[in-house]
Amino acid sequence: MALPVRHRPDLAAATSPVPARAAEPRPHVRWPAPVRRSRSDAERTQWTHPTVISSEVLESEDPKWQGKAPPVTSLGDLVDTLLAGASPAPIVTAGDPVLRRPALPYDGQLSAAQLDGLLALMRTTMNEAPGVGLAAPQIGVPLRIAVIEDPAPGPAEVLRARRRVPQPFRVLVNPRYEAAGPGVAAFFEGCLSVPGWQAVTARLERVRLRGQDETGRELDEVAEGWPARIVQHETDHLDGMLYLDRAEMRSLSANAHVLDRWSQPTPEAAAEALGFSLPTSVQGRAGSTSTTP
Numbered sequence: 001m002a003l004p005v006r007h008r009p010d011l012a013a014a015t016s017p018v019p020a021r022a023a024e025p026r027p028h029v030r031w032p033a034p035v036r037r038s039r040s041d042a043e044r045t046q047w048t049h050p051t052v053i054s055s056e057v058l059e060s061e062d063p064k065w066q067g068k069a070p071p072v073t074s075l076g077d078l079v080d081t082l083l084a085g086a087s088p089a090p091i092v093t094a095g096d097p098v099l100r101r102p103a104l105p106y107d108g109q110l111s112a113a114q115l116d117g118l119l120a121l122m123r124t125t126m127n128e129a130p131g132v133g134l135a136a137p138q139i140g141v142p143l144r145i146a147v148i149e150d151p152a153p154g155p156a157e158v159l160r161a162r163r164r165v166p167q168p169f170r171v172l173v174n175p176r177y178e179a180a181g182p183g184v185a186a187f188f189e190g191c192l193s194v195p196g197w198q199a200v201t202a203r204l205e206r207v208r209l210r211g212q213d214e215t216g217r218e219l220d221e222v223a224e225g226w227p228a229r230i231v232q233h234e235t236d237h238l239d240g241m242l243y244l245d246r247a248e249m250r251s252l253s254a255n256a257h258v259l260d261r262w263s264q265p266t267p268e269a270a271a272e273a274l275g276f277s278l279p280t281s282v283q284g285r286a287g288s289t290s291t292t293p
Ligand SMILES: [Zn+2]
Pocket: 001, 002, 190, 191, 192, 193, 233, 237
């Protein structure tokens, strides 16, 4: 999810009420080791993601590729190829099918080193963009994994209205959410995979988040306000949805207009000037999540 500010915040200066998990020693990853087994052609097709690979290798002078994507036959190979490439990773943009397919549940398809490397690459890519969330499909990896980190920069009045508080770096594995109350909040929202644009999007104000963290520990918690918005945005990515599927399209605004005209704490002025009603319910089909309050 894109960070709705013009400049990259000073992440080092960001304060957080919760110690950043990254500073703690990593517990032993209990995901089972990946099993090497032959794949059917269908699985190979599903797991091959030429778009991310090709953008990086088609210009390569390495004769072994000869203008073709390398043979990616497993998620592990895909992650290895990404880890050998650029950091931050190229972010996949709207129009790539990987953003429109439900991602595969993570059940230990990667080695511990591959998972660690992928999470580090996702964090760097999110921070450099900058953004406050990134789902694995956004760098071409069709797994149900997302990262979140929000230093919550900006005027206090805006942060208060949007219920936006700092979020330490964290990992969501196989996340899913459901409504934990009837409230809905509508604010401008953006996405790193739809660069340059933002739109008013209604989100549940309070959700129950379940899934695992990167160690396999079960998560079951309630998220509220802006953190709940990030959870919904990133989980939707893993269901093949973009925020535009839920947005009020008459609010669609280039970043420059959001910054210059629609940076008020709430989007009432934008609604009046652009001719839309503030949405009072979450739009768009439900994926594997339950989004009906
Ligand atoms: Zn996004």
